[in-house]
Amino acid sequence: MSPSYTAAFETVLRESPAVARESRTENLNAFLKAGFPNKRQEDWRYTDLSPLAEQNFALAAPGEIPDLSSRFLPGTDRLVFVNGRFDATASDYPPGAIARRAEFATPVDVFEKDSISHLNAALALDGLALRLAPQTRLDRPLHVLSVTSPGAAPAMSHLTHSINLEPGAEATVIFEDLTHGDGTHLLTQRVWLRAMDHARLNVIRLQEHGSGVQALTRWDASVERNATLDWINLDLGGHLVRNDLVMTLAAPEARVNLSGVYAPGGTTHVDNHTRIEHFWPGGVSRETYRGIVKDRARAVFNGRIVVHPQAFKTDSAQHVANLLLSPEAEVNAKPELQIDNDDVRCTHGATCGQLDEYAIYYLRSRGIPLDTARRALLYSFAREVLANIAFEPARQRMEQALLARLPGTPEVLP
């Protein structure tokens, strides 16, 4: 293991309050013991992180970033993090429910951790900490911008976010990850979500990292009685992107809607690993993913649905569809069902193919050029997921971002 991780830890330890040191040390030791996962582990069969162990990443210094105002979403409050640190000048939010992790001395850490989570817990200094009191509502959606600005030398940054909705609370949070610069950067993020009874949480995420960024994000969610979590993700950039989701339906009648689009190009490797755990009766989960893979990109999807013995009347459906656009692109998809009781209804489906030639033919016969026809079909393929974003400015931002990445000449679509 490269000594840079321990060196970064020393720096972090100096900055963090005494109470947090013990837990940080434990986490670092757990990480050093487990190391980075490699291909021999089933969950990492297609994504090998072991090369990271030999790379030297210094803890990123607060970076210089250009004006971000074009990225601001109208009608939102805003938190901006640059290289894992809070940026006060670009942020704008009312005090109260919205806070930063750095403002709390001891982090409460309830979720099980893999080795990346240990690394994150050892090194993350900041992040969002949102807590809503019962029956309250976040007036405006919250926009969390995380910017990495890689310098000449490889650097790393880490963020831990938490969202805690008490019974009956409601919130919409938009995470946007972007990069300024082309250098090598490692970014780990952990996000804890908790929606207590009857709460409604809406999470939207747009990932547009630069081609030198390795972004590892772990999401842990606990969804409780009659609560709903809607989670939508769009992955566009990055060098190596891994999203690990563990969504737990932790009380009866919980509901989780997961969906995502990945459209990697270049040599991007994007891996979405999702796990939905049904522990209680009456849970409902829906999962829809769409992949558009071009150039020499590689996409991995692994969706596991686990229905535990007590989770009667579980209703679960999962679907993943992929389009392969180039001879060197690759898709590895694995939808999994793991069911331990008999009173359930679970389905999953996975497809991989190309655009429907008849659909293209139809559009061309109506005088639409080939290029436009293909783009229109690709766009509508992904829109099945993106159309579910209720917050209009976020939906537009994501659709535009996707359109800019589709092959062919960008033009205005209706």
Add this chain to the structure above:
Amino acid sequence: MSTSRREIETLLRGGEYSAGFVTKLDADTIAPGLSEDVIRFISAKKQEPAWLLDGRLAAFRRWQKMREPRWAHVQYPQIDYQAISYYSAPKSLKDRPKSLAEVDPKLLETYKKLGIPLAEQERLAGVAMDVVFDSVSIATTFREKLREAGVLFCPISEAVREYPDLVRKYLGTVVPPGDNFYAALNSAVFTDGSFVYIPKGVRCPMELSTYFRINERNTGQFERTLIIAEEGSYVSYLEGCTAPQRDEHQLHAAVVELVALDQAQIKYSTVQNWYPGDENGKGGIYNFVTKRGDCRGRASKISWTQIETGSAITWKYPSCILRGDGSTGEFYSVALTHHRQQADTGTKMLHVGRNTTSTIVSKGISAGHGRQSYRGLVRVLPSAAGARNYTRCDSLLIGEHCAANTFPYTEVRNPTAQLEHEATTSKIGEDQLYYCRSRGISEEDAVSMVVNGFCKDVFKELPMEFAVEAQKLMSVSLEGAVG
């Protein structure tokens, strides 16, 4: 015995394992344990040429360095490979019988008990049969008639002696000795199995069939089957298996290799009814099998059909390597787990050639404390332009303690490939059961009807006689699952 009589008897036995008897025969069994000497002993017993012994020893040395795989979704105690006897032959067969008439009448009785038409084969016609009892092949019927057509069908130990060039050319080319832990073990100690060779342009005039039985205590069965279909030929091959009811677990680690050359077709059907253990999971066979077909030729086709109702643990993935352009692979499976049975089964389809197609239909039924997993891999290599796959896997759950898992892997590296995968898991339909009950059909019959309907897509792929047997097997295996 008439069918209805047999059914009544089965019912009287309360749906217990009907093939669970032991035949008391003097057997020639070597002491448990595995070493190079044991392998030399087996090889000498079978009068094998040196190249085969060398191959066995090489596989054994390799096996010693390998670790037992643990990734399957099954649980069982550590197997002691030194406690197994690797060779057992009924003693009276030391001098091989020249014809059926010379076969030990006790053995024939065994087969009669199992309902295998061996002697009466001539009358029933249509199925030529090879019977493997513990480690040796007992009798192969219809050989003369097959030879007329040019078809070679005999025990593999005999093929090694009589057609060494053919065996040497193909043995271990589909499943190399180092392929996996159990294949390596099999390559080292395999005892017998069937050998089939269909010459160019020949359509095998009858269904070929092998019946396997483990009889002796503390023995393992390691059979090896090799089927070669030359250009433009066709063969349909069936295998059935049973074992006596015993308290301890017994290991069955077979290897089956199929080779289909240009435009050849091989249809391989299995009805696996090894002893599954009692309802508390005591005893039963560990069925860890490697089966693979190689579509080497253009437009060749290999089709696997399996009905898995027996074994304490079933762990196998009959696979197809679709190498030839336009070749086709098929996999139809029904797996039933009841009581404490566990199954981790599925298939692998490797698309290498252009315009290759594969179809996978898997039906899993879990009852009682049964656990089962479908595990499948569809891999499309960059060379496989126009590859096409359709996968459908459904699981039916009966009883609140059962479990069903689905792990389908798809790996696509060609943009012109089209893959579809669909899976459902659900409880047996209460409305359907209610409907049957309201028509005066007993609950058990109703369950059996629903299950048979659920499996219809697979049963229709089986040869006629087997389809009937499979349906009966399902009903017997499911007895006591409801109510």
